[in-house]
Amino acid sequence: MRIRSTAKGDGRLDYNAISQLEHLRIENTVKANRKMLEELFEDSSDIVIREFQIEHGPKALMFFVDGMVTSSMVDEAMQALMVFEGGAFTIDAICEQTLPVGQTLQVQFYSELLVNVLSGDCGLFVEGGKTAVCLGLRGGERRSITEPETETVVRGPREGFNERLRTNTALVRSRIKSPRLKMKPFVIGTETNTNVVVTYMAGIANRKLVEEVERRLNAIDIDGILESGYIEELIQDQVMSPFPQIQNTERPDTVAAAVLEGRVAILVDGTPFALIAPFGFWQWLHASEDYYERFIVATLTRMLRMVCLFIALMAPAIYIAVSTFHPEMIPTNLLLSIAASREAIPFPAVVEALIMELSFEALREAGVRLPKTVGQAVSILGALVVGQAAVQAGIVSAAMVIVVSMTGIASFTLPRYNAAIAIRLLRFPLMLLASIFGLLGIILGVVAIVSHLSKITSFGVPYVAPASPISASDWKDVIFRAPWSKMKRRPAYLYPQDRTRQK
Known part of the structure; x- marks a missing residue:
């Protein structure tokens, strides 16, 4: 969306969503940036704006959301800046030589800055600089990794997703240690600006499927995404059908198994439930434990x-x-x-x-x-x-x-x-x-x-593939589960780029 009016009659900024600030550049003075932030976050007690002096250098300003950053790391970053020496006070020099922070991102526009800071980063302005730096200092109190309550197993991993997106992506990445595992970021919701990640295996997932998922996510225009259920309903094929067309799961191993088959998973910040597409009728009968037990037990359980x-x-x-x-x-x-x-x-x-x-x-x-x-x-x-x-x-x-x-x-x-x-x-x-x-x-x-x-x-x-249209080669993992030695190819009805699972 384009910004409709940059200022009200009293000189104050007029906007309805962060996306309207996409062309509003960072000011080159700390005073102007501080005024802008105070105006944007008026009556917001959780926003911390801290102005300080770099030793033997220019003024600087940090701002972050209290409770969403790691306080000790903020203190270390400020300490490194306040004892800065050497005389090089540019943004590039500060990022490369001074800040003890693993992740930094330079941004030129307020929309990028606000999305990152409101997601848990710390923003840094330096006098005379036309860019701001987002410091990766995300922290705060979050629920620890626990066993999923909706998908308990007798045999299998006990780790489940929590409400933190980066924890969830790490749980998936720890199971698939391959550079072919892609995690493409999206921001959805004009007010909530919810971080969403689409994950899939490059070279395995059908490219048209990945593009269709991305197209449907980009088409979402809503004020807020508070749970993955919002996205599920907005991107499914038939809204009026009583049958679920997208799988939801709390289990990282289920997501890992799905993307290795050629499916696409969607992880949403703020919820422990990931989405997996496509999803069909026969997946109703499948549990992650089916693949950890012997095939005879899994087959009898599915028949039950x-x-x-x-x-x-x-x-x-x-x-x-x-x-x-x-x-x-x-x-x-x-x-x-x-x-x-x-x-x-x-x-x-x-x-x-x-x-x-x-x-x-x-x-x-x-x-x-x-x-x-x-x-x-x-x-x-x-x-x-x-x-x-x-x-x-x-x-x-x-x-x-x-x-x-x-x-x-x-x-x-x-x-x-x-x-x-x-x-x-x-x-x-x-x-x-x-x-x-x-x-x-x-x-x-x-x-x-x-x-x-x-x-x-x-x-x-x-929805009922591989029963209709029939695909005999895929019936090894429908009602019956064949031994792993016999399941050498990925499901044909997903049209994966690489069908070979094992040689």
Whole structure:
């Protein structure tokens, strides 16, 4: 955006976003720069502006955000400047000879300076210089590296991302020690100016995929990005689809594995959740632990997840359809047991199911929102007490409680939380279709879901690939996981530049 007006009637700067200062140059006097900063950061108690004298030299000024820099390193930098000797007082000489700082960046415009300083750097002005220096002194209190809470494993790394971007990029870089691992920076959000990094493997990732990710990020025009979920919704292919088209993860090893396959990852400052694209249906069943256990165990686990996916989506709907329209499909003894349990129930099966499903979802949401010390206890006790009380009161049958409980347990087996949410949402329309049309309604619902899955894409990659379009060579890592010795090539449906994984 272009700056509309450089000054108000009283001479003060008028701007709406840092991007509007992209043509406003750094002044060559400390006094003018200090006035500009004080005007920009009026009523900002966390901004520190420190003017001082370089020994035997000109005036200088440092400014930084309190709490976002390492105070001891700021003190060392100021000490080095205040005992400066030798008579060379240019910006270049100070950067090359005096400052005990590993990272320095000279900038000419206020937009560059403010983005860096508000991200944690320290700004330095020197009298007579037409550039400012950004000193890499980022620090402050941040959450330490801990085990991911949403993707725990029995076997595998225990490190998870935190809210600091450079920590997250370092965690990925420590796993892929190759110069081909690229990390391209972006700044998104006119007000938040959030730092974003796109990471991929040069020579492996499809160049068109990388360019498409970059194009969609550059097209974002919003005031703030506070979490990677903002970006996920803004760059996905089909916004109205209930299915996630971009994977989110807290695990550095998952990101490393994805970029080695030829995918692209997006790391966002301020959140521990990274994004991975493309993302498809079969990745719902994949967990990072599948690649650390033996292939037989991983294959059996994936098959179990597939069965649980079927149960989580259709178990209540099948119970409603069979008990209401097709009782002849139920064994006689079981049918008599179900009929006896439903004898005093005043509601049809669909109302029973809706009551129990909504209660279960409410308890699950309450367990997430409550403090951890009481959340699990409330969820478990609530489910037991409410279920037992509902059965004794004759509101729902014992069979329905069992079906809903099995459905809830099955939904927890999916490794991808956002995929499990989609299944939970689709369960309700299937139940309504089953209550109206019976098994025919379930078939119609499943056909509609499969049809929708076959139409959507993730960054141009078919969502159900490699099943459609079929790619036989890629079925070694879909439902079944072949031994590592057999998986010698990267997925063809990603169109990587280099398909060879191992020779």
